[in-house]
Amino acid sequence: MPFSFTVTHKDPNSYARTGSYETPHGTIETPNFIFCGTKASVKGLSPQQLREAGSDIILSNTYHLMLSPGPDLIAEMGGLHKFMSWDGPMFTDSGGFQIFSLGHGGVADEIKGRPQGHVRPKSILKITEEGAAFRSYVDGKHFFLTPESAVDIQRKLGADLIVQLDECTPFHVDKSYTEKSMAMSMRWGDRSLAEWQRGDDGKQKMYGIVQGGVYPDLRKESCEYTASRDFFATAIGGSLGSHKEQMYEVVAMCSPWIHPDRPVHLLGIGSFIDVFSNVRSGIDTFDCVSPTRIARHGWAMVKGAPKERMNIRNAQYARDADPVDATCPCTTCKNHSRSYIHHLFRVGEMLGMQLLSIHNVATMNRLMREVRQAIKTNTLDAVQKEWVV
RNA sequence: GGAGGGGUGGCCGAGUGGUCAAUGGCAGCAGACUGUAAAUCUGCCCUCUUACGAGUUCGAAGGUUCAAAUCCUUCCCCCUCCA
Numbered sequence: 158m159p160f161s162f163t164v165t166h167k168d169p170n171s172y173a174r175t176g177s178y179e180t181p182h183g184t185i186e187t188p189n190f191i192f193c194g195t196k197a198s199v200k201g202l203s204p205q206q207l208r209e210a211g212s213d214i215i216l217s218n219t220y221h222l223m224l225s226p227g228p229d230l231i232a233e234m235g236g237l238h239k240f241m242s243w244d245g246p247m248f249t250d251s252g253g254f255q256i257f258s259l260g261h262g263g264v265a266d267e268i269k270g271r272p273q274g275h276v277r278p279k280s281i282l283k284i285t286e287e288g289a290a291f292r293s294y295v296d297g298k299h300f301f302l303t304p305e306s307a308v309d310i311q312r313k314l315g316a317d318l319i320v321q322l323d324e325c326t327p328f329h330v331d332k333s334y335t336e337k338s339m340a341m342s343m344r345w346g347d348r349s350l351a352e353w354q355r356g357d358d359g360k361q362k363m364y365g366i367v368q369g370g371v372y373p374d375l376r377k378e379s380c381e382y383t384a385s386r387d388f389f390a391t392a393i394g395g396s397l398g399s400h401k402e403q404m405y406e407v408v409a410m411c412s413p414w415i416h417p418d419r420p421v422h423l424l425g426i427g428s429f430i431d432v433f434s435n436v437r438s439g440i441d442t443f444d445c446v447s448p449t450r451i452a453r454h455g456w457a458m459v460k461g462a463p464k465e466r467m468n469i470r471n472a473q474y475a476r477d478a479d480p481v482d483a484t485c486p487c488t489t490c491k492n493h494s495r496s497y498i499h500h501l502f503r504v505g506e507m508l509g510m511q512l513l514s515i516h517n518v519a520t521m522n523r524l525m526r527e528v529r530q531a532i533k534t535n536t537l538d539a540v541q542k543e544w545v546v
Numbered sequence: 547g548g549a550g551g552g553g554u555g556g557c558c559g560a561g562u563g564g565u566c567a568a569u570g571g572c573a574g575c576a577g578a579c580u581g582u583a584a585a586u587c588u589g590c591c592c593u594c595u596u597a598c599g600a601g602u603u604c605g606a607a608g609g610u611u612c613a614a615a616u617c618c619u620u621c622c623c624c625c626u627c628c629a
Binding site for chain 2: 191193195196200201216218221224248250251252253254255257258259263264265280294295320323325366392394397401404422423424425426427428431443444445446447448449450451453454455456468470471472502505507509510
């Protein structure tokens with residue numbers, strides 16, 4: 158049996174749990190973190206470096222790979238695992254997030270009403286019942302992504318875990334739009350599932366996505382929908398609110414209604430505090446661009462630091478001979494000083510971004526290891542205090 | 547010796563009578579970033595002030611003018627070309 162999910166321990170006081178998640182490319186322990194390699198690359202890191210930093214599973218994106226190099230090319234090259242030389246478990250996102258982000262900007266832009274003035278041409282053209290029409294930001298060519306084509310592309314990419322197409326609903330829409338959008342995502346879910354079942358070769362399993370914005374009744378309805386269908390796993394998506402507390406509420410309002418035997422993924426979330434909070438709502442896997450993105454922007458994630466991190470570009474680190482985090486076992490912290498990495502950022506050497514990416518990836522992996530251990534030993538509160546001040 | 551060009555805020559470099567505390571870029575100081583169109587973006591960046599605002603600036607010193615970085619005079623310093 159190439160796929161299975163087994164809950165190995167349940168926290169008596171919350172929905173928190175540990176699990177063992179088996180895929181054709183290996184078994185991972187949960188809760189775990191899935192690193193974003195959107196365009197078949199976790200930016201700045203080789204698969205070997207990811208492994209060395211303790212990573213178990215990575216993710217790639219249907220939309221971006223559809224534009225370039227195209228699913229047929231990847232299939233011709235032996236599939237995404239072989240193409241990018243990652244032999245572990247792999248997840249692909251469906252492109253649902255791009256329906257949102259290419260139409261509305263990023264999460265922060267959308268929630269804050271896009272105050273930064275930085276207008277990009279919209280590259281999403283139209284969303285209809287049939288699917289979403291895009292104009293490629295690469296060459297302007299038109300693409301039409303449907304639930305069926307999203308599954309077909311993901312089949313050609315060949316990740317272990319794939320996702321139904323959904324519309325990632327923005328925050329700034331009213332309830333009736335959110336409800337209509339959710340209903341369409343459900344129909345897209347059925348179509349995705351039908352297309353997946355039609356070509357099922359036993360090598361992939363599919364996630365259904367919970368939508369419903371910040372509304373408890375809609376979230377419940379969406380959870381019940383995914384649970385009633387033959388998805389292997391559940392992902393929580395869509396607008397999770399305008400601030401962290403609201404996000405935790407939205408995830409928590411799903412917990413009672415999500416299929417309890419299936420793995421649960423929370424899409425796009427990944428700070429320390431977010432992991433602790435959402436694990437208690439039963440989240441088994443997370444993914445987030447933040448660890449690798451903020452690394453490229455000079456931020457090191459640090460256990461127990463104020464705001465969970467330090468800005469290595471700050472002048473105070475120019476002559477600091479200590480490692481980024483003396484308690485961190487990663488190769489960056491074992492071999493390099495804050496002073497050196499600060500210097501690399503100052504002069505724009507890409508090694509700086511790479512060293513911090515290694516550190517942040519290793520730190521997320523350490524976090525997840527400690528969270529798993531904490532759940533098993535019922536010490537989640539104490540471990541959280543070590544990580545989040 | 548002759549002819550010409552130029553000296554602007556840490557650097558490069560606009561501006562050639564008022565809308566100039568002075569465009570830009572770089573450097574500097576901070577910040578944002580959550581299913582990645584992100585090695586991106588934002589703010590600050592003479593002094594004092596939270597801000598309003600005030601005070602000193604455009605090689606130096608005088609002068610013309612209601613008003614000068616911009617015009618005139620002298621001086622100092624740099625560069626190019628011809629000898």
